[in-house]
Amino acid sequence: MRLGKSLLGSIFNKKKQKPSPLKTVGAVVATAFIIKTLFDKSGGGKGFDLFEPDEPEKKLNYEPPKPSGKTVEVARVNVVREDEDYINTTLGKLALCWYIANIDNDVTPEERVELNRLADEVRRDDKIPQRYKNSITDIFAPGIKFNTVTNYLDHADPVVLIDLVSEADRIAAINGVSDREKYAVGAFKHFVEQKTGHKFDADKVRHIDLICSSCGAVMTVNEKASKAVCDYCGTVKVIFPD
Numbered sequence: 001m002r003l004g005k006s007l008l009g010s011i012f013n014k015k016k017q018k019p020s021p022l023k024t025v026g027a028v029v030a031t032a033f034i035i036k037t038l039f040d041k042s043g044g045g046k047g048f049d050l051f052e053p054d055e056p057e058k059k060l061n062y063e064p065p066k067p068s069g070k071t072v073e074v075a076r077v078n079v080v081r082e083d084e085d086y087i088n089t090t091l092g093k094l095a096l097c098w099y100i101a102n103i104d105n106d107v108t109p110e111e112r113v114e115l116n117r118l119a120d121e122v123r124r125d126d127k128i129p130q131r132y133k134n135s136i137t138d139i140f141a142p143g144i145k146f147n148t149v150t151n152y153l154d155h156a157d158p159v160v161l162i163d164l165v166s167e168a169d170r171i172a173a174i175n176g177v178s179d180r181e182k183y184a185v186g187a188f189k190h191f192v193e194q195k196t197g198h199k200f201d202a203d204k205v206r207h208i209d210l211i212c213s214s215c216g217a218v219m220t221v222n223e224k225a226s227k228a229v230c231d232y233c234g235t236v237k238v239i240f241p242d
Helices: 001-010 019-043 084-102 111-123 145-152 158-172 179-196
Strands: 207-212 216-224 228-229 236-238
Touching: 019 179, 084 145, 084 179, 084 216, 145 179, 145 207
Parallel strands: none
Antiparallel strands: 207 216, 228 236
16 A cells, blocks of 8 residues: 555656756757748748649640641632723724714715624723623714713823724714714824824815816916916916905
8 A cells, every 4th residue: 555655656756857957959950940831832931731742834735736738729810900091992983983984964874884893893892891881872872962072082002092083984974974974083193192292184186176267277276376487388377365
């Protein structure tokens, strides 16, 4: 019994021992090391996860496309540029011929055949769009005016305009030139002279035929001359102005 009491007494009455200074210093050093390790792992105190490892840097799953080596053919579209001057000149020629043939309100069958031939040339011309070809019926209107012709030919090339005078003469000569057709051709010549400066009668010499009263020979002189001299007998005739 005594032995048991003495043992119990020694247990309950045992004094707490103070830790040694060496153990205290070791504990402080260990605590500081743990704190520093946690601080470095958190990225300088920005937060950290003790249980999850750092995520690896994500890489983009992308590869540039590889050339297939196939040749792609692009269809080419032929774009026809409209030449307005050419279109207007071509239609103007047709309008001019119709104006001259129709000026006396009597288009003969021969004139109509020629006009249809000219119209067919326009219809077959690839340089003229279809919408302009559809206007041929409007050009062949019974009451066509001269300003319709000049509107078409207002910007035509001067050389083309001069050549069109010959075409006007040709159309007028079909079945003979009437007075009104002669007037129409003259009006067009005046228009061309105003646009180009070309004078159609500048190089032509008009003559007056006289009969010599002495020998009966023909005396041909320039109308601007003031007198005529017979080449055969020398007779002189005075020419008076009109």
